[in-house]
Amino acid sequence: MANTDRLINPRGRKHYRRSYSMTEVRIGLVILLGLGGFAGWVAYEGAHPRDDLFANTPDLLDPGSAPVERGPLPEHLAAKGWKEGRLAAFDADNLYEKINGRAGYFTSKGFVVLLFLPLTSEDTKGETIDVEVYDMGAAENALGAYVGEKPDEIASNESTGVVWHRDRNALYMARGSYYIRAIGSQESPGVDRALEHLRKVLETGLAAGERPWAHALLVDALGYDASTIEYAKENAMSFEFARNVYVAREGEDTELFVAPAPDPEAAEAMAKQYVQGFTSYGEVVEGGDWIKDQYLGAFSAVRTSGPLVIGVRGATTLELGEEALAKLEAAAAALPPEVLTAAQAAAAAPEQEEEPDEADRDALPEESYPPSEEPR
Structure with a gap:
């Protein structure tokens, strides 16, 4: 009864072939060797990635950004053994493309422009630092942005015209009208040295601006x-x-x-x-x-x-x-x-921002334009 119920092979596992073609054997061996070689190549490439495949390589810009003049950035921001990538700028209209979800925080505090500069280690693969310099228009705006992002449990260092702190693989600083975030790809001695060099250059090279009257x-x-x-x-x-x-x-x-x-x-x-x-x-x-x-x-x-x-x-x-x-x-x-x-x-002082019209309000994402301000 069991045999009659089988729809495809009523003989179960019984084998009928008495011999195999050598061509089939050779083809099978070639396929197995090919699969083994491919698996070995994948394993090797995974352990030895190419530098030009990193997402934040300095030769690539974020979508929507464009090369710009160096502007207020001092020279020699890269420490020894590091190199600078291409500088890009983002204004209030496209800031959300760089920091989507946080653009509204900065535009509400007087944001003018973001200068983005990637740094890459020439000695250690995979070590990078993303440097973000926010021009906030005034010293009080920069300090407001800095204080708003600083955890309460972290103490700041202060000297004339600058406040800063380190948090693991990152540096945060406010100097003059600029708020700086420099975030390393990992915690390592190389990233730590590069961040310390960056801090010293920015501390003396960026314009201090006027101190807030308050x-x-x-x-x-x-x-x-x-x-x-x-x-x-x-x-x-x-x-x-x-x-x-x-x-x-x-x-x-x-x-x-x-x-x-x-x-x-x-x-x-x-x-x-x-x-x-x-x-x-x-x-x-x-x-x-x-x-x-x-x-x-x-x-x-x-x-x-x-x-x-x-x-x-x-x-x-x-x-x-x-x-x-x-x-x-x-x-x-x-x-x-x-x-x-x-x-x-x-x-x-007059307000510098203008009320966006309805067309702009509908066209831009919520984070991409400053909040409207009521006239005085």
């Missing part, structure tokens, strides 16, 4: 670390009206902030906007002008000092808030006239 208050007078001063060009504290705001943190929760206005009258009007903003989710403490957050129970207050709006936000207790505000008021009142003049100039 550092005279928050760093010099109050003693906060410059690498921790946060800067929001717009929409600070989620307030649409809050622009050019500098923030220093006192502990984990309390924030001391300062924003410039063109004149004392404008500062008074701006302070009222902050009060309205804080009271939108809180209530004024009885017998004073402090505002208590109805959700977090934190305390906030706003004052003016000449053309400056100053304040404390998020104090865990009223006593801590009053102490922080008192020292902020005293330091602001003692600022020299040239600092106040610089603050007024920063507040009066």
Whole structure:
């Protein structure tokens, strides 16, 4: 019965051929040898990759980029035993092609142009460093971008006109209006030496630019670390009206902030906007002008000092808030006239970005254009 059920070969595994053609044997051996040779070639090529097959070879540019003049970049960025690739530039329209998903972060902070320069080791295969130099238009924008990407647990190094830190196989730096990220392909002594050389050249070769005026208050007078001063060009504290705001943190929760206005009258009007903003989710403490957050129970207050709006936000207790505000008021009142003049100039500076029209807004990805700004 089992044999009748077989559809193809009712004889099961029974073999009928009594001999084989030598031609078949030879062909089979050739095929086996060919397959073995191919497998050996694949294994060898995998263990010995060609340099020109690396995705970030300096002879290739990212899609959409174009060779540019060296501009602000100093010479000799490559350490001994390393070589530079071709320089490429990305503006606000095509930045997303280089750093898709992060373009919006930079364009919201005053981004102007990104200069991208790959470095490749001539001594060790596979060792590369991608150097990204972001021109942020102003020193406060560069510092804001740097602080926003720096993990809290990493300490910064600071000298005149520059803050920087190392994180494993990467270097991060802010100098003048430039924010620099240099990321190595791996952790190795060669990459480490090349990053240290790069840091020294950029530290002295890039223009330092003007120091942010608010550092005279928050760093010099109050003693906060410059690498921790946060800067929001717009929409600070989620307030649409809050622009050019500098923030220093006192502990984990309390924030001391300062924003410039063109004149004392404008500062008074701006302070009222902050009060309205804080009271939108809180209530004024009885017998004073402090505002208590109805959700977090934190305390906030706003004052003016000449053309400056100053304040404390998020104090865990009223006593801590009053102490922080008192020292902020005293330091602001003692600022020299040239600092106040610089603050007024920063507040009066016209916006450089234009509102994209609807056609551009629809045509470009979300990260590729700066967020719209309301007219003053």
